[in-house]
Amino acid sequence: MSGVVGTPVPRVDGLDKVTGAARYAADLKFPRLLHAEVVRSPLPHARVLSVSYARALQVPGVRAAASGADFPFHTGIYLKDQTVFATDRVRMVGDPVAAVAADTPEAAREAAQLVDVEYEPLPPVFDVLAGMAPDAPLVHPELGRYECVPWINPRAGTNVANHLKVRKGDYDGALASAAHVFENTFEVPQVQHVPMENHVSVARADLAGRVEVHTSAQSPFTVRHLLCACFKLPHSDVRVVVPNVGGGFGGKAGINLEPIAVALAMRANGRPVRVSVDRSEEFYATVVRQGLRATLTTGVDRNGKVVAQRMEYLWNCGAYGGYGVNVVRAAGYTCGGAYEFPNVRGDSIGVYTNRPVGSAYRGFGMQEIHWALEQQMDCVARELGMDPVEFRLLNCLGPGKKTVTGQVLDAGSGRVDLCIGRVAEATGLRGRRAEGPGRTGALPKSVKGVGMACAVKAPAMPNNASSSVHMKFCDDADLELAISGIDYGQGLMTVAAQFAAEALGLPVSKIRVRGQPDTNLSPYDWQTVASRQTWATGNAALKAAADVRRQLFAMASEALGVPPDELTLRDVAVWHEPSGRSIALPLLVLGYQFPDGHTIGGPVAAAATFVPEGLLFLDPDTAQSAKPVAKWTFGAQALEITVDTETGRIAIDRAVACYDVGKVVNPGLIEGQTFGGIVQGLGTGMMEELMLSTQTGRVVNASLMDYKIPTSADIPTRMEASFVETPQKDGPMGARGIGEHTMIPTPAALANALYDALGIRIRDLPITAEKVLRELKAKRERDAGTGKAV
């Protein structure tokens, strides 16, 4: 069944999901389950003077309680700045202070009310600029004493959680020689992932000292690793099981509620404990996307070639570093986006504040920096009177070009120029009103515009992040492929099945992907993040399949008395085509028995791994590296919009996306990734903002009523996805990652389309109707001042 890769195979987990058979963490039943309630800080910043749960334990049905004094253990994946429960200080509204577990949720809630916590309020800081001020309140006064990986750079005595400096060429000299210089500042608020499934974790600590965790998480082995580091347990005594996961988008990477569940379970005499958050807590007490304030300075020569580029990215990390500190790093080494800038000064700085915790969110900082970069490119082109499409093509990266870290891209890196060309052609963007809209007279009610933006992203992961798979057969020759990448919607199980089917000549229906990992049984995988699974698990699956094939052919060769290189696999059998003889796979997969009874081989099984080759650390002072990341995926999107000039509302008439994915593995799945990314991008583009009261430090729109995400009524009238296939050298059949990239360019493309329509530019997300009207009014006033009617 070769030719499976590249076809729209239906999802292998589809039947489970359309019938309701698929079980998610909250669907699992546990006898004698205890229900937890977490006591959370009502203050954004305070000293914790005392915590007592003595009264809580008196509530009938309460079985366990825990606080920071009981478990003063650090968590944190890169920078150990967080504890299971607050110890001496709370740093955000929602910071866990204690937790109780009881027979019923009602008893747990009642008990939580009776946990006595004494706080001494401290001045909070919510804004990055305020956080960087010399006299700012310190969110982590003990920052200099935290354990930290060597490639994160916290600055003791400040609120800086990480700072990555990029220095390439001679920025100052090049800026001085530039014909024109442009500077703009852009902002992105904190937003939330809003997975349809809220976080939930169940833990049991048995009387033999072993811990079992069932959780809605993206990375079971990293959950195990971090839990073991936190509670100082041997890895082999901790079992993490992940069932179906109802969306993650980065918010379920690493550990979230698991340490609280384990802490309570350790005091619950072997009873399982479930910790969950409701939709409101999901918004502020799990994790969010970091805010960004980006200031870009661009120097261009007379021909429109960028000669000097400065990028200052100030990230609002919130209360803890989490994944956020690595977002800061990734944004640093990708600071130039899809462009070749010969002389660069980049500073990506993460700043602690007393806001919710910034973390990974689909794109890992890339949508935020592209919001700035792709508007800046549009601004510069318009100011120069150049076609923004031509300006991008003149300055974009491509094979042979050098990234901001000095990496020379090879021929297998993908072609952003082709993606730009494709979306520009499709929308008629090229050559369109290069000088910007020059309307005179009264504005019509509806005005159309077109805009585009590029995207690039590499996997942000440790250089040695690996994936592995196991393969074995059932008696009937159904192939079981065990993976530990999590398919929380992106289609990994289906893609893995396609690679295995392709390599073994089997129909996809004969492949059973065991994709709900159990760390006791499943092969190791680092994490399901970074758009790395199709590539990493796909490679491991192809390798394992080659091994399986070799084993089958060795047996069949002996059985048929023919050389193995004359054998083929098709129709669930090994064939010797020259003689027309074959052996059905069920006769081989558990070992081949000859007519006289003697048996050769044995159960066919394989294990295979993948780790990327040749990745090199960044220079600590300049971030230069010949190969800092495993791969880049480039792309572009264009949006056609209609703006209602009376209401400020924007309708998206058409969204056109093009990505160089190396190889389209499944057109149906990749279309779903693209459409999903565009709509999620329009959510952050037009609707979403986590609003926080600076009086109380509370998130004021922590509900789906007040924090709107796109519905089916909000989607573009038309969406189109197309793909360039420049094979990735180390990709499975040439494929590279795409999951995150689809939402990266959308908000910037929208901003550029709005400028195209009306000559107004909104620099702070989201682009709401109110902001459109405000900018239109401001423009009218400006134009009235210059005598130009709009």
Added chain:
Amino acid sequence: MRHEITLRVNGVEETHHVESNTTLLEFLRDTLDLTGTKEGCNEGECGACTVLLDGQAVNACLVLAAECEDASVTTIEGIGRAGALHPVQEAILRHHAVQCGFCTPGMVMTAVEYLEDHPRPSDDDVREALSGNLCRCTGYRQIVDAVLDAAGTLRARDGSRS
């Protein structure tokens, strides 16, 4: 306060004790272990818990179980199974209209109910009809296409019957 209720769930008569404040969602998930119906927000905003109550699509999180005496409730478990899927379920598979799957049961229930009374919906009609069911993964396009496709299948099936 405890109430005894008798109702039909997916065609089966069930008699159980429930508390006054037990929601239909809790009753279905916790008492009957019908976990295909999901809790996404517990405040009627996301549609993940959509079930049919006497034929009408409702958010099960907003209905009290005690109010369901004599009612007929259909959940995703009553819609189709392997080998005998509802045309809406078939179409969703065909159109790759599932990703994480958490919204899928509720989405199916809304679509099944909607198509009963709207055999020839337009694209806009379907987008409007599904707008109470949030999905964060798919961008809705393939779901809308699937529902339009299922409408055609249902028309053909009903046409061949009449």
